[in-house]
Amino acid sequence: MSGAKPNMLYLVFASLTAASGFAICGYSFGYYNGITGIMHQQYEHYDKQRIHEEDLFNSVASGILPFGAIFGSFMAGPLMKRGRRFAFIVTSLIIIFGTALTLIFNMWALFLGRFIMGLAVGVYFSVSPLYISEISPPSVSGSLGSLNQMLFVAALFLSFSIIYILPLPDDPEAKTTDLWRVVCGIPIILGALQFCLFSFVFRYDTPIFYKKKGDMTNYSKILEVIIPGAKEFDDPEKNIELSGTARKIHPEQIGQNIEQSQEKDENISKDNEYQHNASKDDQPKDNTSKDDHPEKNASKEDQPEEGAREDHNSEENHSEDHKSEDKNREGNHKEENLGNHQHSEENEGGDENSKELEQDPSKAINEYEVNETQNNLKDKETESENKDSVENKPAQKKWPPYYKKALVICCLMSFFHQGTGINAITFFSTEIFKDGDEGNSAEKRARLGTLLLGVAAFTGTASSVFLHKIFSRKFFFISSEAVIMGCLFLAGIFSLFDFDAGIIAVTVINVYCFDGGIGPTMWIYSSDCLDSAGTSIVALVNMIWVCIFATISNLMFEYLTAPGMYFGLTVIQGICIAFVLKYVRETKGKSKEECEKLYCD
Incomplete structure (x- = not known):
């Protein structure tokens, strides 16, 4: 701050x-x-x-x-x-x-x-x-x-x-x-x-001691005593304040976070549409050049009805193949979206949720804290695994x-x-x-x-x-x-x-x-x-x-x-x-x- x-x-x-x-x-x-x-x-x-x-x-x-x-x-x-x-x-x-x-x-x-x-x-x-x-x-x-x-x-x-x-x-x-x-x-x-x-x-002990121990609750308390209003000990300009296992976002940033979330959702939908159109462009066509297949062209001229049926059947087959490929791609992309952007499903129904969050910032804070708490718990598990691996290393590599x-x-x-x-x-x-x-x-x-x-x-x-x-x-x-x-x-x-x-x-x-x-x-x-x-x-x-x-x-x-x-x-x-x-x-x-x-x- x-x-x-x-x-x-x-x-x-x-x-x-x-x-x-x-x-x-x-x-x-x-x-x-x-x-x-x-x-x-x-x-x-x-x-x-x-x-x-x-x-x-x-x-x-x-x-x-x-x-x-x-x-x-x-x-x-x-x-x-x-x-x-x-x-x-x-x-x-x-x-x-x-x-x-x-x-x-x-x-x-x-x-x-x-x-x-x-x-x-x-x-x-x-x-x-x-x-x-x-x-x-x-x-x-x-x-x-x-x-x-x-x-x-x-x-x-x-x-x-x-x-x-x-x-x-x-x-x-x-x-x-x-x-x-x-x-x-x-x-x-x-x-x-x-x-x-x-x-x-x-x-209270020192901020650096609490931070090294992962005790972010006491870290926030002593930091507020030492530098009132600061969010980080070495960088008081930071906007994120650590508290417990959750990060609290400040109210003035709620609108910015909602806009960023909407932009991500729009980018995802545009990406899906782009991939769908790209797959259509890549679809194989049967109206090949006459110069490439002179014999087939000649036979088609002699038998116009049969050629038309074959073209119609091939188009249906390609269309079915294309639909199945699109479904697979959409399914895979949805799985990625579910894994990396959990909040996108909440915004699929339109802009109603975004408007509610803009009107009620506290709701956004609570939802953000829940998501960040889960992420922090995962980070702690990763840190503990890394710590164990570091402790198992030879002593000479400590410093x-x-x-x-x-x-x-x-x-x-x-x-x-x-x-x-x-x-x-x-x-x-x-x-x-x-x-x-x-x-x-x-x-x-x-x-x-x-x-x-x-x-x-x-x-x-x-x-x-x-x-x-x-x-x-x-x-x-x-x-x-x-x-x-x-x-x-x-x-x-x-x-x-x-x-x-x-x-x-x-x-x-x-x-x-x-x-x-x-x-x-x-x-x-x-x-x-x-x-x-x-x-x-x-x-x-x-x-x-x-x-x-x-x-x-x-x-x-x-x-x-x-x-x-x-x-x-x-x-x-x-x-x-x-x-x-x-x-x-x-x-x-x-x-x-x-x-x-x-x-x-």
């Missing part, structure tokens, strides 16, 4: 509810960065510590969450097949349970709780971008998709800010305070809120080559996404900004730098929400990677001269460009090109690299030195820019079907 506009109020709040999964992820990643020192001191103080080296303890406690997210990525696919909304409800319960375990003052309970939280994080990284992509019309998918990253960094900023309520490591109360439980317990609130909203407020190519490209972009070093900064910014110094002054400097990172992340993501309406996905990839590459190179130079203020400055710019560029764009692009299974694989690859960086970054800074780390990441960004220029194709403004076939050639 022309002029159909999306219901932005519903879309924004539903997207925010889905993106709260990313908020849980961001907070879970960030808050432990500020409490590792206090937790290590308290475990040592109460003799409950089993890992006495602080750097190793921090690496394990930080890395176990993304390690759990790897397994959570495998859970995402089966959960999303049951429904995107179902996946959110289950995952919110998982995050509540995992967070509750971290509140127990026991190192093994802490590790187990963060592992279970990681399971939820792995699911969220798959289902949140996919849900927002599937409820968002192409015109607003980029902006709404940025909400994931926006809530991620907002929660990250909260986790970086809340550490200011904690005492400094050298303060006496650092060994006895219970404020760390307040910091650790916030994901319970976020998970409970998401559970309630998806259980009682947003009770066509162009889809596999898109999957490989998205997985490589996931690697470059982590190659920015963003999670090395997220997990270990406090250690990076301390730069080996000890004491409360170094801790204050590190906390201030970490807080500035949160501000940069939030402002970068907020700006990307508006900029995604203007610029393409490739623009965000290339521009953000170029600036990040420059920041990493400068950070390497500054680290050679121990210029701490310069390192903090370029790191803040790095985070701003990441969260305003490649950070959200990678997830938007993957959701554009891939289905639920594909996005789960991309999330899995991403979590593997998050786990690697979270586990070894602290050690790599120690063994490769800071300049070596920064220069190595600079090279990765250069490779990423070249890769995007050569292989990545644009998805902005394209429908889901167009994006999934973007790499056909």
Whole structure:
């Protein structure tokens, strides 16, 4: 329907509810960065510590969450097949349970709780971008998709800010305070809120999910909520609205359908008449040329009466043969008409039925629905047969080559996404900004730098929400990677001269460009090109690299030195820019079907 506009109020709040999964992820990643020192001191103080080296303890406690997210990525696919909304409800319960375990003052309970939280994080990284992509019309998918990253960094900023309520490591109360439980317990609130909203407020799944499942009743309902007056999700201009197993034709089209039906009937009758006349023209004649049969002509002249009888008999025989052929042809044609044009018999009596339908459009709608219902039932049987045949095919034929190519490209972009070093900064910014110094002054400097990172992340993501309406996905990839590459190179130079203020400055710019560029764009692009299974694989690859960086970054800074780390990441960004220029194709403004076939050639 022309002029159909999306219901932005519903879309924004539903997207925010889905993106709260990313908020849980961001907070879970960030808050432990500020409490590792206090937790290590308290475990040592109460003799409950089993890992006495602080750097190793921090690496394990930080890395176990993304390690759990790897397994959570495998859970995402089966959960999303049951429904995107179902996946959110289950995952919110998982995050509540995992967070509750971290509140127990026991190192093994802490590790187990963060592992279970990681399971939820792995699911969220798959289902949140996919849900927002599937409820968002192409015109607003980029902006709404940025909400994931926006809530991620907002929660990250909260986790970086809340550490200011904690005492400094050298303060006496650092060994006895219970404020760390307040910091650790916030994901319970976020998970409970998401559970309630998806259980009682947003009770429909996405249009694309319903359409793939063949649930056209709920498809029509959620479509009416998202785009009031639209008949198709990807094409609001269509005039046919799917509802149940029948298609309803709009009243303004009744007259057109009746006229089309009458034209078909007239064409059928003309076709019958044409075939009848054609058969007459093909009828064999006995008045053959005299030149062809001179002897017969001569005999006919000698015996005119007998010749006349023979001609009369032959004409009668041919006429009978012709009538039988016409009957057979008419019978066959009637059978075809009965099979392909059932409505033609209803109109044989004249134009009375057509006039009745014109006067009473509702009658036409009902009759049309009945016929379309029968046709749709036949189509469903055919679809189920085709589905069975597809399921019986070998597994390697499930995804066509162009889809596999898109999957490989998205997985490589996931690697470059982590190659920015963003999670090395997220997990270990406090250690990076301390730069080996000890004491409360170094801790204050590190906390201030970490807080500035949160501000940069939030402002970068907020700006990307508006900029995604203007610029393409490739623009965000290339521009953000170029600036990040420059920041990493400068950070390497500054680290050679121990210029701490310069390192903090370029790191803040790095985070701003990441969260305003490649950070959200990678997830938007993957959701554009891939289905639920594909996005789960991309999330899995991403979590593997998050786990690697979270586990070894602290050690790599120690063994490769800071300049070596920064220069190595600079090279990765250069490779990423070249890769995007050569292989990545644009998805902005394209429908889901167009994006999934973007790499056909």
